[in-house]
Amino acid sequence: MKGARTAPDRQDPIALLRVRVAWQSDLAWAFRHSPLAVVSFVVVALLVSGAVFAPLIAPHDPFDPATLNLMNGFTAPGTPNAFTGESFLLGTDDQGRDVLSTILYGMRISLLVGFSAVLLAMAIGVTLGLISGYRGGWTETVIMRVADVQLTFPAILVAMLIFGIAKGFTPVEYRDQIAIWVLILAIGLSDWVQFARVVRGATLVEAKKEYVQAAQLIGRSGAAVMIRHILPNVLSPVLVIATISLALAIIAEATLSFLGVGAPPTQPSLGTLIRIGQGFLFSGEWWILFFPACTLLALALSVNLLGDWLRDALNPKLR
Amino acid sequence: MSAILDIADLTVEFPTRREILVAVDRASLTVSPGEIHGLVGESGAGKSTIGAAIMALLERPGRITGGTIRLRNEIISGLDRVAMRRLRGCEISMIFQDPLTSLNPLFTIREQLTETIKAHLGVTDAEARERSLDLLARVGIPEPGTRLDQYPHQFSGGMRQRVVIALALCSEPGVIIADEPTTALDVSIQAQILDLIRELANERQVGVILITHDMGVIADTTDRVTVMHRGKVVETGATRLVLGKPSHPYTKSLIAAVPRPDAKLHRFPLVSHDGRATEFRIDDLARNWNRTRAEAGKPLFEIRGLAKRFLQRRSFIPSRRKYLVAVDSVSFDILQGEVFGIVGESGSGKSTVARMIAGLSRADGGTILYDGKPVTGSGSIAWYRRQIQMVFQDPYSSLNPLMRVDAIVAEPALHHGLLSGKALRRRVDELLEHVGLGAAAGLKYPHEFSGGQRQRISIARALATQPKFLICDEPTSALDVSIQAQILNILMDLRERLNLTMLFISHDLPVVRQMCDRVAVMRNGRMVEIQDAEALFAAPREEYTRSLLSLMPRLDWLAREGIEGQIEG
Numbered sequence: 001m002k003g004a005r006t007a008p009d010r011q012d013p014i015a016l017l018r019v020r021v022a023w024q025s026d027l028a029w030a031f032r033h034s035p036l037a038v039v040s041f042v043v044v045a046l047l048v049s050g051a052v053f054a055p056l057i058a059p060h061d062p063f064d065p066a067t068l069n070l071m072n073g074f075t076a077p078g079t080p081n082a083f084t085g086e087s088f089l090l091g092t093d094d095q096g097r098d099v100l101s102t103i104l105y106g107m108r109i110s111l112l113v114g115f116s117a118v119l120l121a122m123a124i125g126v127t128l129g130l131i132s133g134y135r136g137g138w139t140e141t142v143i144m145r146v147a148d149v150q151l152t153f154p155a156i157l158v159a160m161l162i163f164g165i166a167k168g169f170t171p172v173e174y175r176d177q178i179a180i181w182v183l184i185l186a187i188g189l190s191d192w193v194q195f196a197r198v199v200r201g202a203t204l205v206e207a208k209k210e211y212v213q214a215a216q217l218i219g220r221s222g223a224a225v226m227i228r229h230i231l232p233n234v235l236s237p238v239l240v241i242a243t244i245s246l247a248l249a250i251i252a253e254a255t256l257s258f259l260g261v262g263a264p265p266t267q268p269s270l271g272t273l274i275r276i277g278q279g280f281l282f283s284g285e286w287w288i289l290f291f292p293a294c295t296l297l298a299l300a301l302s303v304n305l306l307g308d309w310l311r312d313a314l315n316p317k318l319r
Numbered sequence: 320m321s322a323i324l325d326i327a328d329l330t331v332e333f334p335t336r337r338e339i340l341v342a343v344d345r346a347s348l349t350v351s352p353g354e355i356h357g358l359v360g361e362s363g364a365g366k367s368t369i370g371a372a373i374m375a376l377l378e379r380p381g382r383i384t385g386g387t388i389r390l391r392n393e394i395i396s397g398l399d400r401v402a403m404r405r406l407r408g409c410e411i412s413m414i415f416q417d418p419l420t421s422l423n424p425l426f427t428i429r430e431q432l433t434e435t436i437k438a439h440l441g442v443t444d445a446e447a448r449e450r451s452l453d454l455l456a457r458v459g460i461p462e463p464g465t466r467l468d469q470y471p472h473q474f475s476g477g478m479r480q481r482v483v484i485a486l487a488l489c490s491e492p493g494v495i496i497a498d499e500p501t502t503a504l505d506v507s508i509q510a511q512i513l514d515l516i517r518e519l520a521n522e523r524q525v526g527v528i529l530i531t532h533d534m535g536v537i538a539d540t541t542d543r544v545t546v547m548h549r550g551k552v553v554e555t556g557a558t559r560l561v562l563g564k565p566s567h568p569y570t571k572s573l574i575a576a577v578p579r580p581d582a583k584l585h586r587f588p589l590v591s592h593d594g595r596a597t598e599f600r601i602d603d604l605a606r607n608w609n610r611t612r613a614e615a616g617k618p619l620f621e622i623r624g625l626a627k628r629f630l631q632r633r634s635f636i637p638s639r640r641k642y643l644v645a646v647d648s649v650s651f652d653i654l655q656g657e658v659f660g661i662v663g664e665s666g667s668g669k670s671t672v673a674r675m676i677a678g679l680s681r682a683d684g685g686t687i688l689y690d691g692k693p694v695t696g697s698g699s700i701a702w703y704r705r706q707i708q709m710v711f712q713d714p715y716s717s718l719n720p721l722m723r724v725d726a727i728v729a730e731p732a733l734h735h736g737l738l739s740g741k742a743l744r745r746r747v748d749e750l751l752e753h754v755g756l757g758a759a760a761g762l763k764y765p766h767e768f769s770g771g772q773r774q775r776i777s778i779a780r781a782l783a784t785q786p787k788f789l790i791c792d793e794p795t796s797a798l799d800v801s802i803q804a805q806i807l808n809i810l811m812d813l814r815e816r817l818n819l820t821m822l823f824i825s826h827d828l829p830v831v832r833q834m835c836d837r838v839a840v841m842r843n844g845r846m847v848e849i850q851d852a853e854a855l856f857a858a859p860r861e862e863y864t865r866s867l868l869s870l871m872p873r874l875d876w877l878a879r880e881g882i883e884g885q886i887e888g
Binding site: 210211214216217219220233 | 336709780
């Protein structure tokens with residue numbers, strides 16, 4: 001016997017065991033013992049699955065003109081239409097579109113823009129933060145000064161600026177098609193700074209630790225040290241910021257769309273719906289505005305509360 | 320003499336999510352006026368918890384669940400917050416470990432002292448100032464008149480700790496709790512501070528509880544000692560008696576593990592109190608080792624005029640930049656197969672030298688020749704990196720917490736392209752077996768291991784590339800004394816059986832004596848003296864070395880049970 005025993009299978013012990021370990025982890029425990037977090041999570045899960053499965057669960061397809069009947073316009077919630085006798089849970093808008101269906105489809109756009117913008121901001125911010133924290137010197141000075149300058153402008157202004165410039169460069173016939181992607185780019189670019197700042201701070205702390213020296217000692221390249229060793233250790237604050245940023249990005253998208261510089265009317269987001277609805281507020285058709293606004297509120301609030309809870313749960317000082 | 324502080328059957332519990340941790344289990348001890356009572360034990364023994372319980376400063380959710388604490392025959396455990404606040408800082412005060420953080424940096428020393436004096440004694444401003452002056456003079460601060468109006472950052476670490484002591488004294492307390500008061504200080508400062516505490520305790524008849532993990536401090540300073548282990552008091556009594564003739568097996572094993580300044584041991588006796596000892600399988604390791612023949616007496620490293628400076632003030636104009644010289648033209652050789660030690664106080668540049676040799680920081684001057692080939696200057700040193708490895712100081716930060724142990728151990732060999740696939744996996748399993756953790760340890764993450772076990776993982780990682788040269792930067796200074804003995808034994812095994820050449824950096828002279836063949840003493844970036852270890856400890860040539868050696872705790876009266884067979888020379 002040479003002392004070498006083959007270790008048990010390294011690939012994956014048992015998936016079930018992992019689930020149990022995750023369930024017993026401190027984070028899961030903190031989650032189960034915070035009613036606010038559970039409620040927020042349920043609301044977010046309901047809204048997100050509503051958006052994802054919109055084509056399956058929406059009573060109508062608001063973008064199929066064949067199913068629309070102008071006679072259904074301005075039907076109040078829950079009451080049958082005077083002409084057609086059809087009834088809609090949340091009423092209809094001026095075109096006779098079912099408000100519930102437009103909300104479900106609108107959330108798809110809102111969430112798509114929100115998630116993608118945050119991912120973009122995270123990718124840019126984490127990369128620049130890692131580099132400036134690890135390299136230091138001139139690289140750090142330049143990156144962090146750019147970040148400071150950008151912070152002096154309100155994010156929504158930066159987003160509008162980027163949106164406007166991008167729109168100016170695209171031919172008219174493509175504008176509506178790429179509007180969503182321009183929106184993502186605009187919000188993403190306006191939001192990378194806080195990721196960069198937090199990651200830079202965490203990187204400065206991690207880079208001084210001895211495990212980083214151990215990797216440098218064997219001659220691993222800067223990129224390898226940053227990606228393999230430092231990045232995983234700075235991710236938990238990033239997760240918190242990403243959650244809170246998601247709520248902000250959804251609101252930013254709604255604001256831009258409300259101002260008419262965001263999602264086009266052919267692909268309405270929650271913000272677009274609110275803009276359309278506010279025209280009817282004073283003529284008595286309150287539901288066209290009210291229900292999209294409530295959905296936006298519930299979505300942003302619960303994502304935000306979830307982010308706050310996550311920050312507290314991951315921060316040992318607050319426990 | 321009646322006791323000023325009497326703790327009887329104190330039990331402190333920390334209820335956590337999964338279980339109730341009993342941090343202190345029916346501990347009893349008494350402190351008389353003018354007595355220094357040492358509280359010693361390894362990490363997790365509950366010694367600091369007792370201090371916090373006396374002050375009613377237990378961190379939540381900790382709570383006292385049994386026993387009593389009496390101060391001058393009055394029960395003070397379980398007092399409410401208001402009553403406790405009157406006692407705290409007045410009848411009982413505390414000296415904390417870190418003098419850099421226990422003073423408020425925004426107030427002058429005078430403001431901090433007079434505030435405390437006025438709060439507790441209710442005297443006028445002039446009287447308070449008078450008292451602060453007296454106190455500063457008493458704790459040995461020169462020119463107290465001018466120093467009084469300075470801010471904490473204008474004081475050195477040792478001076479700050481003196482101010483903290485003055486602060487603890489200003490309400491004329493009956494009991495002072497000193498929690499590791501000198502752990503953050505250099506040995507020379509440590510000796511002064513301990514002398515001061517002893518003098519003051521005697522002069523003012525204050526009872527002092529001195530909490531420490533350092534046997535040397537206990538042996539040198541305390542009158543009586545209480546040894547704690549896992550929350551329980553295992554032995555208590557006069558220091559001379561407990562350390563000279565220990566009766567409990569745990570105390571015996573603890574004392575046997577203390578490095579002696581007066582004798583070099585072949586190996587530390589294996590401390591195996593309740594199974595904390597793990598074996599190290601050097602024979603299995605040595606069998607597969609690619610050994611190169613060491614030619615004794617031939618230098619492996621030739622280091623000439625090594626220098627390093629750090630930028631202190633930035634400026635565009637080179638002539639306006641200010642530098643701190645950390646290492647100033649240092650030259651020495653490291654011979655093949657030897658353990659070369661560098662000792663010095665903090666700021667002496669010893670770690671900077673190690674970092675330059677490790678290739679972690681670039682030298683600003685001088686050359687390092689390894690095996691006759693330069694490793695400073697431009698040019699790839701990948702070949703050199705393959706031959707060297709390092710064991711770091713802090714086992715809690717030297718392993719990436721998010722990497723699995725097998726990946727940590729495999730990384731160096733994988734990076735250098737020495738092994739891959741099955742062969743690499745087998746090497747990792749073998750190494751983990753050899754350092755006594757077992758191959759299954761590879762599937763876990765670092766947080767599942769104790770400090771000593773992590774240091775073993777660190778050693779396994781260092782050995783994965785079969786290096787010829789090992790740098791140990793304070794490898795045991797973060798470890799408990801029994802764990803330190805195990806790790807030092809492992810390092811001695813490696814050196815003896817694998818012909819590893821080692822650079823051993825430490826501030827701890829007795830440890831250096833146990834480990835090293837030749838020792839260099841550094842001070843302010845310069846080499847003061849290089850000598851054979853035995854000669855250095857027997858007859859130091861330089862004044863500075865002599866003064867360092869004189870500060871070593873004298874432990875010749877400590878029990879020798881268990882180590883007699885190991886003494887060399």
